[in-house]
Amino acid sequence: MTVAAEDGIDLFIPHVYDMVWSAIILVIVALFFYKYFLPKFNAIFDERSSKIEGGIENAKKAQKQADEAKRKYEDQLSTARVEASKIRDDARAEASHIIADARSRADAEASQISQSAQRSIESQHQQALVKLRGEVGTLAAALAGRILGAKLQDGAVQSQMIDGLLDEISDNKQ
Amino acid sequence: MNIITLAEVAGNLSVIGYGLGTLGPGIGLGILFGKAMESTARQPEMSGKIQTIMFIGLALVEVLALIGFVAALVIK
Amino acid sequence: MVGVAGIHMLIAAQGGPDLPTVDDFLPPEILFQGTPFAINRIILVRIVATVAMLLILGVSAHRAKLIPGRWQGVLEMGVSFVRDNIVYEVMGALRGRRYVPMIATIFFTILVFNLCGIVPGANIAATASVVMPLVFALWTMVQYWIAAVREKGLGRFIRDEVFTPGVPWPVYILLAPIQILELLVIRPLSLTIRLFANMISGHLMVATCLAFAQYWMIESADKLMGIPVGATWFVGGLLMTCFEAFVAFLQAYVFAILSTVYINLSYPEQ
Numbered sequence: 001m002t003v004a005a006e007d008g009i010d011l012f013i014p015h016v017y018d019m020v021w022s023a024i025i026l027v028i029v030a031l032f033f034y035k036y037f038l039p040k041f042n043a044i045f046d047e048r049s050s051k052i053e054g055g056i057e058n059a060k061k062a063q064k065q066a067d068e069a070k071r072k073y074e075d076q077l078s079t080a081r082v083e084a085s086k087i088r089d090d091a092r093a094e095a096s097h098i099i100a101d102a103r104s105r106a107d108a109e110a111s112q113i114s115q116s117a118q119r120s121i122e123s124q125h126q127q128a129l130v131k132l133r134g135e136v137g138t139l140a141a142a143l144a145g146r147i148l149g150a151k152l153q154d155g156a157v158q159s160q161m162i163d164g165l166l167d168e169i170s171d172n173k174q
Numbered sequence: 175m176n177i178i179t180l181a182e183v184a185g186n187l188s189v190i191g192y193g194l195g196t197l198g199p200g201i202g203l204g205i206l207f208g209k210a211m212e213s214t215a216r217q218p219e220m221s222g223k224i225q226t227i228m229f230i231g232l233a234l235v236e237v238l239a240l241i242g243f244v245a246a247l248v249i250k
Numbered sequence: 251m252v253g254v255a256g257i258h259m260l261i262a263a264q265g266g267p268d269l270p271t272v273d274d275f276l277p278p279e280i281l282f283q284g285t286p287f288a289i290n291r292i293i294l295v296r297i298v299a300t301v302a303m304l305l306i307l308g309v310s311a312h313r314a315k316l317i318p319g320r321w322q323g324v325l326e327m328g329v330s331f332v333r334d335n336i337v338y339e340v341m342g343a344l345r346g347r348r349y350v351p352m353i354a355t356i357f358f359t360i361l362v363f364n365l366c367g368i369v370p371g372a373n374i375a376a377t378a379s380v381v382m383p384l385v386f387a388l389w390t391m392v393q394y395w396i397a398a399v400r401e402k403g404l405g406r407f408i409r410d411e412v413f414t415p416g417v418p419w420p421v422y423i424l425l426a427p428i429q430i431l432e433l434l435v436i437r438p439l440s441l442t443i444r445l446f447a448n449m450i451s452g453h454l455m456v457a458t459c460l461a462f463a464q465y466w467m468i469e470s471a472d473k474l475m476g477i478p479v480g481a482t483w484f485v486g487g488l489l490m491t492c493f494e495a496f497v498a499f500l501q502a503y504v505f506a507i508l509s510t511v512y513i514n515l516s517y518p519e520q
Contacts, residue, residue: 008247008272011380011450017279017288018381025300026359026385032304033355040311041329048316222339229504229511233440240443243451247272 133166140165188246195242202235267465270457275378275450295366296376303362332357332506340510341517349513352393356386357506360445364498367453368491375498378449380442383505387438390509398516407516437512441505448501452494459487 141162210228214221277291289297310325318326332354337346360377367375377383398407412429413422460483467480 010276011247011272011446012244014381014384015288016286017282017290018293018379019385020286021289021293021296022381022385025296025382026389029300029304029359030352030355032308033358034351037307037311038329038351038354040314041326044314044316045326045330051316226340226511226514229507230515232504233437233508233511236444237436237440240440240447243447244443 136169137162137166186246192242192246195245196239199235199239199242202238203232206231206235267461267469269461270454272450274374274453274457292374292376292379295372295374296363296382299362299366299372299376300359303358307358328358329354336503336506337510340507341514345514345517346510349393349510352389353506353510356390356509357502360386360505361499361502364445364449364501365495367449367498368456368494373457374453375449377445378453380446383442383445384438386445386505386509387441390441390512391434391438393509394513394516397513401517411515441508445501445505448497452490452497456487456490456494459483459490463487 141158144161145158206228210224213224217224275292279288279290280294281289307325310322314322314325333346333350336357337350337353340346341349360383363376363382365375366372367378398404402410411433412426414425414429417425463480463483463486465480466476466483470476470480
């Protein structure tokens with residue numbers, strides 16, 4: 001072991017070779033950091049942040065597109081819904097229309113049928129009446145002739161009597 | 175072992191001097207960091223500025239202890 | 251520390267432990283003796299540490315990819331720590347961008363050099379000679395003078411710093427010399443000595459613990475008492491080594507942030 005004769009102050013006295021080596025090392029290290037290490041890492045940091053920013057931008061764009069598509073679909077859906085309800089309404093209106101039509105047509109037909117039936121009944125009635133009148137006249141004349149016999153040879157009295165009878169009948173009838 | 179060797183003090187007085195010299199800076203550092211923490215707790219948004227000022231203070235306080243260290247080594 | 255040397259001599263006379271002395275920091279020249287390029291142990295450690303650091307960082311930077319691996323993540327954490335937590339925190343991004351490489355150089359180099367103190371085989375911090383910290387401190391000083399001249403002009407800087415505004419004039423008789431001393435001597439020297447002293451005391455503490463552990467466990471005749479005492483010293487040495495790792499980081503951080511603060515002081519307040 002050496003004698004500890006060196007003063008503590010020697011610690012603070014710089015040696016020339018120490019300075020030389022310190023300076024050389026400092027310059028080398030500083031050059032390394034200034035020219036290579038930090039630019040490299042800064043480039044990586046920048047690239048990464050730009051990548052992240054780009055990623056966020058892309059995500060935003062995709063989100064926007066999705067939103068747009070969704071809105072479009074929703075629009076389409078609502079228009080389709082409106083259309084469907086319109087069609088349904090139309091169909092319903094048409095159906096009621098058809099029903100009403102059919103009903104009115106049936107009504108008309110029914111009334112026509114009943115009218116024609118009425119008319120035919122009336123004409124048959126008329127026919128029957130006319131026929132009856134003729135038959136009743138001759139029948140009554142024959143009947144009266146038979147009853148009265150010869151009393152009524154005078155044609156004039158005969159026809160006068162028949163007419164009066166007929167009028168009475170028709171008056172009664174009315 | 176006689177009475178004289180029993181009472182012998184080995185070493186160097188400058189070490190004791192340095193020990194005394196650290197007392198002041200020690201207290202100073204305690205106050206400095208304590209206050210810095212306190213003010214950071216009160217106003218966290220000022221922490222950067224407080225830290226900067228704290229380090230300036232630290233440099234000033236530590237100079238005293240460092241002078242003590244150098245003196246202990248240099249003065250025989 | 252001379253005290254330690256004194257004890258050392260006293261006990262050495264009785265065949266005590268091989269305690270460390272300040273001579274550890276004044277090793278003999280082993281290469282190119284007598285020339286300006288002489289190399290002693292500390293400088294050898296320094297050169298080896300530099301080469302190792304440049305190789306490791308250079309290869310890592312060369313291989314650096316966009317998606318970081320584990321090691322690159324650690325490195326990036328270091329870089330962004332220096333950039334965001336030291337430089338931008340003190341100066342702000344706009345002013346600080348120029349100084350990021352400088353502060354990164356200071357921080358990483360001092361960190362690596364300090365850690366040499368606990369690397370087996372080196373066992374002495376590469377910053378444990380006065381010149382290496384001094385060179386960093388002088389670099390800082392040059393930078394803050396340049397910043398002052400560029401941003402404020404020399405006259406205004408000296409006026410602002412030496413004749414601090416808002417002080418009654420008689421005080422200047424006392425204050426002005428102190429401020430000049432502060433600008434020219436105290437700032438760089440305090441930076442230097444803070445780092446240097448921490449490295450010296452750290453080495454002495456670790457080495458003392460280990461020397462006592464060695465002495466009590468191996469060389470002491472009284473094994474019954476020697477083993478436990480030596481083991482205690484060894485645990486102390488272990489703790490001191492961990493503490494040294496912490497101090498290595500802390501001193502690099504303090505040096506870097508004080509450099510930044512000093513440079514920032516040269517800028518006008520916004």
